[in-house]
Amino acid sequence: MSLGRPFRAPRPFRAPRPFRALWTASAASNLADGIAFVAMPLLAASLTDDPRLVAGLATTYALVRLLVALPIGVWVDRVDRRTMLVVANLIRGAVVVGLAVSITREAGSLPLLYAAFAAIGTLESAADNASVSLLPAIVPDRQLDRANGRISAAQLVADEFAGPPLGGLLFAVAAAAPVYLMGGLWAVAGIVALALPIRRLGATTGTELTAREPLVREALQGARWLAGNRTVGGLALIGALASVGYMLPFSILVLFADERLDLDAFGYGVILAVSALGGLVGSFTTARVRRWIGYRRTIVASLLTGATSLVALSVTTNGAVAAALLAVYILHAVVWGICATSLRQRLVPDELRGRVNAASRVLSLLGLALGSALGGLLAVVSLPLPIAVGGVVFVACAVLAATLLPKANDSA
Known part of the structure; x- marks a missing residue:
């Protein structure tokens, strides 16, 4: 690697x-x-x-x-x-x-x-x-x-x-x-x-269908493997924190669009549609960028891009600028998501893949719930505040990625 x-x-x-x-x-x-x-x-x-x-x-x-x-x-x-x-x-x-x-x-x-x-x-x-x-x-x-x-x-x-x-x-x-x-x-x-294709369980995983451990114990096996693997565990931790960062702005974005950007319902729909275009760009460019600079640098760069877009969004009052910044933000989210998913698919053993995916998903769902609650609380102080704090959270994600992900992780 x-x-x-x-x-x-x-x-x-x-x-x-x-x-x-x-x-x-x-x-x-x-x-x-x-x-x-x-x-x-x-x-x-x-x-x-x-x-x-x-x-x-x-x-x-x-x-x-x-x-x-x-x-x-x-x-x-x-x-x-x-x-x-x-x-x-x-x-x-x-x-x-x-x-x-x-x-x-x-x-x-x-x-x-x-x-x-x-x-x-x-x-x-x-x-x-x-x-x-x-x-x-x-x-x-x-x-x-x-x-x-x-x-x-x-x-x-x-x-x-x-x-x-x-x-x-x-x-x-x-x-x-x-x-x-x-x-x-x-x-x-x-x-x-x-x-x-059908998955031949006995031949490909060595798993015997006749001898099963209790459901909870099997679920904990996936969680323990996740906690013990530096790369995949690091991705799960970053994913949970990134979910907080995502929901901080998006939990109150409709209010921000109304009061700060002076957009009606149609305008709000337009900026969301424009933001999705950034995701399409990310979908078709991630593989090329990852091949060029590797997973670690691609993930760190994408998270810093997300942080920059949110901090800039928190201070803008222009709808067109906000749409462009949201497109950049969604681009980062797609790049990060593709890299994290591909790395997890490559590194997790097949017989544990469902359980490790589930454990990672639980952390992300908890992050979404926490981010939504924090977004509402911070918006009471100031509408741009949860968006700016979301940017800070993504800086923390980038630092974690640079620290936890090994430098040699381009191939598994």
Whole structure:
């Protein structure tokens, strides 16, 4: 391994057939996620005018994902990951179609919506972990950066550009219309995933299905491995702190856009759409930059870029400048995310990958919750303050990356 290497033009990314199936399933699933981002809150608002109950959907979703992360990580390592991905998407589609039918028959209710959202959160956790854990089995190590970049690009297009406006448009036609489409897209994702290879547990992992340790003990094995590995444990710690830094500004960004940038709802939507363009740039450039300067330098540079963009954002009052700075910020987030995911995929043993992914995810979810709470508290003092503090947090992340990540980490 070496920190950096002389720049050479990378070979074209020739996606193997299983990767194309995984990418297609991911794109369909993320388009459903983007539709749900708009349609589900609108559906909740049509059932109640209590803002606490509407906001409670997001809280329920976050809590469910936190609670199920570790058990799901164990099952991702226990069973065939293709099967888990297929089943999770098919059940998710069936749950949502059932919800759509109840809406069509005017039998929809808030408790039913909450139950469906909790099921969606649980199944999404299973599908996401299975997908990330499965990728190293179908793509060579040297291609993981580019493969993760392609998946990230599809996610951005579906989640940020296509899904939300499509969800709003369909809801205006009929409340159940976007829900039916979500169910169909998740069903398509499950069917397409059938083209993925089956994981032969006994042959490839040495794991005997007949002798299992208790669920909690298996989950702790992943957490202990994470804590004992300097690179992957360091990435998890940085990821948790970066989640705090992310939510500090984004928890109050809508207020900042209104009071400091003087933007209406449309203007706020525009700057968010523009910010996603930065993510697309990051999706297609990360592999090249990483190949040139190495993982460690790429991660440190991306975190410092995020810090700079937030500090600059905290002092601007111009909407166009804010949009550009947010695009730079999202670019950094995508670069960091691709590098962290690829390194974890390369370094974690296959038989522990689901559990280590889950333990890392728990730390990130806790960071998101803490960042959201701190953002609200700091905004009471001054609206730009949580954004500036977010920048300081990312400086701390960069220092941690420079300290904890080994200089020799370009290949695993």
